[in-house]
Structures are given as C-alpha cells and as structure tokens.
Amino acid sequence: MNESELIRVVEQAGTPRILVLGDLLLDRYVWGHVERISPEAPIPVVRAVRENARVGGAGNAAANLTALGAEVLVWGVVGDDRDGELVTRFLADAGIDVTGIARDPDRPTTVKTRVMGLTQLRHPQQLVRIDREDTNPIGDALTAAAAAFVEQHAAQADFIVVSDYAKGTLPPSALAAVFETARKAGARTLVDPGRGRPIADYRGAAILKPNRFEAALETGMTLGSDADVLVAADRLVREIDLDAAIITLDKEGMVLAESGAEPRLIPTRPRTVYDGTGAGDMVTAAVAWALAGGATCEQAIELANVAAGLEVERLGVVPIARDEVLTELFREQSAAAEKLRSLPELLTALEPRRRAGQRIVWTNGCFDIIHSGHVEYLRFAKRQGDVLVVGLNSDDSVRRNKGPKRPIRTETERARVLSGFESVDFIVIFDDDTPLEYIKQAHPDVLVKGEDWRDKGVVGREEVEAYGGAVVLAPILEGHSTTGTVERILDAYGVNGTGGGEGEASS
Numbered sequence: 001m002n003e004s005e006l007i008r009v010v011e012q013a014g015t016p017r018i019l020v021l022g023d024l025l026l027d028r029y030v031w032g033h034v035e036r037i038s039p040e041a042p043i044p045v046v047r048a049v050r051e052n053a054r055v056g057g058a059g060n061a062a063a064n065l066t067a068l069g070a071e072v073l074v075w076g077v078v079g080d081d082r083d084g085e086l087v088t089r090f091l092a093d094a095g096i097d098v099t100g101i102a103r104d105p106d107r108p109t110t111v112k113t114r115v116m117g118l119t120q121l122r123h124p125q126q127l128v129r130i131d132r133e134d135t136n137p138i139g140d141a142l143t144a145a146a147a148a149f150v151e152q153h154a155a156q157a158d159f160i161v162v163s164d165y166a167k168g169t170l171p172p173s174a175l176a177a178v179f180e181t182a183r184k185a186g187a188r189t190l191v192d193p194g195r196g197r198p199i200a201d202y203r204g205a206a207i208l209k210p211n212r213f214e215a216a217l218e219t220g221m222t223l224g225s226d227a228d229v230l231v232a233a234d235r236l237v238r239e240i241d242l243d244a245a246i247i248t249l250d251k252e253g254m255v256l257a258e259s260g261a262e263p264r265l266i267p268t269r270p271r272t273v274y275d276g277t278g279a280g281d282m283v284t285a286a287v288a289w290a291l292a293g294g295a296t297c298e299q300a301i302e303l304a305n306v307a308a309g310l311e312v313e314r315l316g317v318v319p320i321a322r323d324e325v326l327t328e329l330f331r332e333q334s335a336a337a338e339k340l341r342s343l344p345e346l347l348t349a350l351e352p353r354r355r356a357g358q359r360i361v362w363t364n365g366c367f368d369i370i371h372s373g374h375v376e377y378l379r380f381a382k383r384q385g386d387v388l389v390v391g392l393n394s395d396d397s398v399r400r401n402k403g404p405k406r407p408i409r410t411e412t413e414r415a416r417v418l419s420g421f422e423s424v425d426f427i428v429i430f431d432d433d434t435p436l437e438y439i440k441q442a443h444p445d446v447l448v449k450g451e452d453w454r455d456k457g458v459v460g461r462e463e464v465e466a467y468g469g470a471v472v473l474a475p476i477l478e479g480h481s482t483t484g485t486v487e488r489i490l491d492a493y494g495v496n497g498t499g500g501g502e503g504e505a506s507s
Contacts, residue, residue, distance in 0.1 A: 003329045003412055006302055010326050013293025017071045022058030022192075022500060023148060024076035024101065025110035025133075026083045027100070031124065034117040044127060046115055049254050055090045056112060056162035060319075061192070063094050064285030065161070067319035068307075070292065073157075075100035075149040077138055079170065083109035094319075100149045102142055109136040110167060135451060137171035146170065147177035154185035158222075159292035161190050161284060162205070165214075168194030172201045179204030186242070188291070192284045193218070197504030203240040206293075209284060210236075212281050215247045224279060226255075226265055233257035244297050248283060253303050264404045266298060268305045282311040282320060302410075306332075313396055339419040340427045344391065350442065353387050355418065362444035362460075364391030364435045368407045373476065374419075381448040381475045382423035389426045389442060390418055391435040393454055400433055433460045447471045459478055 021356050032046035062074045063329045074096050078084030080103045085108060110133040116124045138146075154160065160294055164170050170178075175504070177201075182189045186355040188206040199218040202208055219232045219239075229247055236245035247255040249265075253423045257263035286307040290300035306328055307320045341349060350360055363381045367374060382388045392415055407414065415427050421448045430438050439447065439460035447464045451473045461471045 003332050003386075006299065006306070006402050007092050007326065007329050009290060009293065009295045010322065013069065013289065013295070013322075014067055015071055016292030016494055017073075017156060018065050018288060019073050019075070019150065019160045019187075020058055020062040020065065020163060021075045021149070021161070022061070023110065023166035023168070024055070024059045024074075024078050024087050025057040025062075025112060026087050027056035028032065028111055028113045030113060030115045031118060032115070036471070044117060046117055046127065047258065048207060049118070050471055053086060053251060055087055055452070057110070057166035058161075059091055061161055061282040061288075062091060062096050064092050064282050064307075065289055066076070066096055067321045068285060068289045068325070069322045070289050071097075073097040073100060073149075075102075075106070075146055077102045077104050077142055077400040079103070079107055079109035080105040081109055092407050102145055104138070104142065107136070108132060115179045127345045133167060135169065137166045138174065141443065143171060143174040143177065146174045149179055150178050150181040151185075153325075154182050154187045157185070157187045158191065159288050160187050161288045162193070163192045163281070164194045164197075165192045165280070166194075168197055175201055176204060182453060186307055190284065190291070192280065195498075198241060199236065199240055205240075205313045206243045207246065207287075207297075208236055208240075208244075209248065209287065211244045211251075211280065220482060222371050223246070224230035224301055230257070230404060231254045231267070233263045236360045237287055245289065246297070251414070253305065254283075255274060256297055256301055258297055264399055266305070267408060270311065277313050279308045282308045286325075293466055302494050303424045310488075330381045332416070339424060341417045342455045343428055343430075346426055346428045347441060350387065358387050359385030360442065361385035361388045361443040361446045361448060362391065362439055362442055363448040364393070364430075364439075366393045366402070366407060367418055368398070368409055370417050377450060377474050378423045384446045384448055384470075384472050386424055387425045389428065389444065390416065390424050392427055392429045394429050394431040397431055397433060436460055436463070439463060443467070443469075445469050448474055450474050454497055477489075 009118040016298045029052050030049040031047050031050045034044045034046055036045050038045045046142050058076055065072045076090060078087050078101060084103060088098050088101055106217065112219045113130040115127045117127045118124050162178060179189055183204060188211060190207040191205045193202060193210050193214055196217050210218060214221050215232050219235050221232050223229050223232055233247050233255045234385045235258055236242060237257045244256065244258045248281060251267055251268055255263055283304045286304035287300045292305045303325065307325050309322045310324055310328060330360050354360060361381055363408050367472050393409060395407055403451050409430055412419045415429065418424050428438060440463055444464065446469060447460050449458045454473055458471055464471055479497060
C-alpha cells in the first residue's frame with residue numbers, strides 16, 4: 001500500500017466521534033541515577049531526581065484518539081482519591097469529555113509506578129514496576145452505568161473502543177450490555193481484550209485486537225509460526241462471529257482476518273525501539289480512528305503501524321498527533337518519490353527520453369528481500385539500454401502470487417530500497433497479477449527477465465516482439481533467491497518452515 005493512499009485516508013478522516021470504555025489508570029514514573037549496587041542486596045540503588053505521571057490503559061487510548069483528531073467521550077472507574085482526580089484532570093486537559101467517569105470510594109485508582117534508571121546507557125532503563133490496584137470486577141450499579149453511557153451516546157458515535165486489557169474490570173454482563181446496545185445503535189465496537197478471558201465474553205463485538213499471547217489463550221492454540229497465527233485469527237472471527245480479528249505481533253507486524261476473506265500478515269515498518277510502553281494503546285487508537293474515518297481494515301492497520309512506530313521511538317507513553325503521522329507518511333513518500341511514479345507520471349517522464357533516442361528497458365518483480373542476485377540482475381538490465389524501469393508487484397499482487405506470508409517488506413519499503421540503486425531510473429507499482437497492461441503502455445524497447453523464466457513464459461514477450469522490441473534473459477547468480485534467504489534465516493533460528501512461495505533468483 002503506497003503512502004499517497006494512506007495520506008489521503010488521513011486527510012479525509014475528519015473528526016470522528018468515538019466512545020472509549022475500559023480500565024482507567026495512572027502511570028507514574030520515578031526517574032533517578034543508578035550509581036552503585038546496594039550493600040543490602042544485589043540490586044541497583046536509585047537516587048531519585050524527578051517524578052511525573054500520565055494516564056494509562058483506556059485513558060491512554062483516549063488520549064491517543066484525541067491527538068489523532070477524534071472527538072472522544074470516555075467511561076471508566078477511578079477511586080475517590082487524589083490519583084483519581086489526576087486521571088480525570090489529565091483527560092479533561094487533553095480535551096476529552098470526562099462526564100462518564102465514575103468515582104468508586106470502595107476501590108483505589110489503579111496506579112503503575114515505574115522506576116527508571118538514568119545509567120551510563122544511552123537511554124533510561126526501567127528497573128522495576130510497582131502496581132497498586134483492585135482487579136475485582138465492577139458491581140451491578142457501575143455495570144448499569146456503562147450500558148447507560150453507551151445507550152446515551154452510541155447513536156451519535158462513529159465508533160466504540162473497549163480497552164479491557166489492563167485489568168479486565170468490566171464483567172461479562174457489562175461487555176454484553178455494551179455490545180448489544182452498540183449493535184442496536186449501528187455502532188461498531190473494537191475490543192482490546194483482557195488477558196485470559198474466555199473468548200465468549202467478546203461475542204457481539206465487531207473487531208477483536210489481541211496480541212499473540214492473548215490470542216493463544218483465547219483459542220487454546222500454540223502460536224509458534226505465522227501460519228499458526230493466521231489460523232488463530234480466522235478461528236477468532238468464526239467462533240464469535242466477528243467482522244475482523246487483528247492479532248498484533250510486535251515488531252513482526254499484524255495478522256488481519258476478516259469475515260469471508262483469507263487471513264493475511266501485514267508487516268510492520270522497521271523502527272529503532274526505545275520503549276514499547278503504550279504501543280498497544282496507540283495501535284488500538286489508530287485502528288479505531290482510521291476505521292471511524294472510513295478506512296478499510298488494511299489501511300487502518302498500515303496507519304497503526306506508522307503511529308505505533310513513532311510511539312516506540314519515544315520514551316514512555318506519548319500520544320502521537322495526526323500531523324506527526326502525516327509528516328512521517330510524507331517523509332516515507334519522498335524517500336522514493338524521485339523514482340517512484342504512477343503509470344501516467346511514468347509515461348510522461350518516458351516520452352522526452354524516447355524522443356531523444358534513448359532505449360527504454362523494462363523489468364519487473366517482487367524484489368522482496370534484496371540480495372546480490374538482484375544487484376547483478378539490475379545492473380545487467382540497465383546495460384541493455386539507457387533508461388531502466390522496474391515494475392514492482394504491489395503487496396496484494398505478491399500475496400496472490402506467493403501466498404499470505406509474503407511480502408516480507410511492504411511495497412513502500414521495497415520501492416525505497418530499489419530507489420537507492422543507481423541502475424534504476426523509475427519504479428512503478430502494479431496491482432494486477434502480471435504487469436502486462438503496464439508493459440503495453442510503457443512500450444519498452446527491451447524487456448528483461450531472468451533466465452529462469454525461459455520455460456515459464458515471459459509476460460509481455462509477444463507484445464514487445466510484435467513491435468520490434470527485444471526480450472533479453474538475464475543470467476542467474478546461482479544460490480541466491482529471496483526464498484533461499486528466508487529459509488537460511490529460519491534455519492539459523494531453529495524455526496521450521498519456509499517464507500512461502502517460489503524463489504525469485506532474478507526478481
């Protein structure tokens with residue numbers, strides 16, 4: 001999926017109205033220097049220098065939604081204490097409607113205190129977390145209040161988020177009432193589920209977003225491979241009649257299963273991870289916000305990958321604003337923009353070169369994990385003429401050709417890598433199973449494919465040769481293919497299975 005499409009989704013998202021229900025808690029941080037080990041026990045001594053606090057749990061999801069541009073109303077329970085006042089004030093200061101927050105004098109506000117050591121390392125390190133909490137489910141009166149909140153606001157809501165993962169204090173009766181009320185009002189509900197809760201508790205939700213561990217508990221499966229996760233996601237959809245299940249896999253990306261469609265892996269974008277705290281809430285918020293704004297599930301996940309990638313590069317829980325997501329998308333777009341063109345843009349760029357007598361060379365492929373075979377192949381292709389155009393299979397095209405585990409890298413990442421090759425002049429992404437229509441319109445003087453395509457039949461050969469163009473088969477650098485590379489990686493880490501699909505020595 002290209003950046004232009006995602007930018008358009010962000011710009012058209014508007015200001016959706018979203019209800020957020022779930023566990024409200026306070027994340028407190030104690031920062032200090034670690035300069036010695038205690039003489040009393042083998043533990044670091046922290047000399048505290050400052051403290052701060054932020055809202056966590058459902059409150060963090062709500063804050064992220066507000067930063068993304070949504071109008072947010074939140075329901076949750078805090079204690080009748082100073083920490084509860086802080087949670088409410090922080091949310092109100094962020095522009096969130098807090099009239100639905102209930103104060104319970106019989107339970108304390110949940111507080112997670114993290115002690116952060118300022119060591120000689122480049123980044124602070126979390127040393128210990130201290131939780132103060134009451135994880136008992138809320139009572140009947142508060143259950144009724146949750147249902148009444150949804151009933152009051154659901155008709156005017158574009159989406160509902162249930163953030164139940166932190167402490168899971170919403171009992172099954174509260175969840176059922178929320179889902180039923182939302183369904184009657186025509187509002188979709190996304191749930192970030194509680195760990196270890198029976199999957200039946202979430203029947204009635206539209207979308208479930210567990211992580212790998214939670215999905216394993218909910219399905220009773222061992223999720224050791226991507227194939228296992230694909231099966232688990234599909235099982236979640238079928239067993240409780242979901243519209244979609246999204247299983248987050250940390251740095252590996254997310255698996256999406258939709259009712260009536262094949263489950264598929266959507267890879268994440270490479271990031272330097274400083275602190276993963278809050279990334280799950282960011283994904284929940286970004287997916288809900290994008291869906292409320294009219295995105296498809298796959299577009300929502302792509303945007304969530306961008307937002308969560310920005311989140312993990314920050315220390316602590318930091319809401320990511322809509323403008324930051326847009327800026328990142330524009331940055332990624334510009335990385336390949338000089339060479340990446342739409343088909344009309346490509347045809348316009350080729351015309352003056354053709355008039356100047358330059359020979360146009362076309363080749364195409366997935367170019368999923370670049371290896372030395374690709375390098376030599378592209379150099380060979382460029383030597384056949386003056387201008388080299390690379391047709392790049394879109395992510396959907398790769399999946400149809402090579403199976404749901406591929407591509408390893410998104411089309412944007414693959415285009416960006418190709419744009420760094422001096423031999424490549426232009427890149428165009430095609431979504432069909434083959435590039436035939438693009439080849440017809442680009443009208444290349446030379447069509448290049450690898451020698452391994454001799455017996456398979458080169459797509460476009462007849463068309464190019466019909467107008468006097470040449471088809472050239474490039475020699476293959478033996479022992480180099482994307483599939484072979486994936487297999488060696490899996491072998492190195494003791495993982496059974498392959499990357500899926502056939503190897504492409506030349507593309």
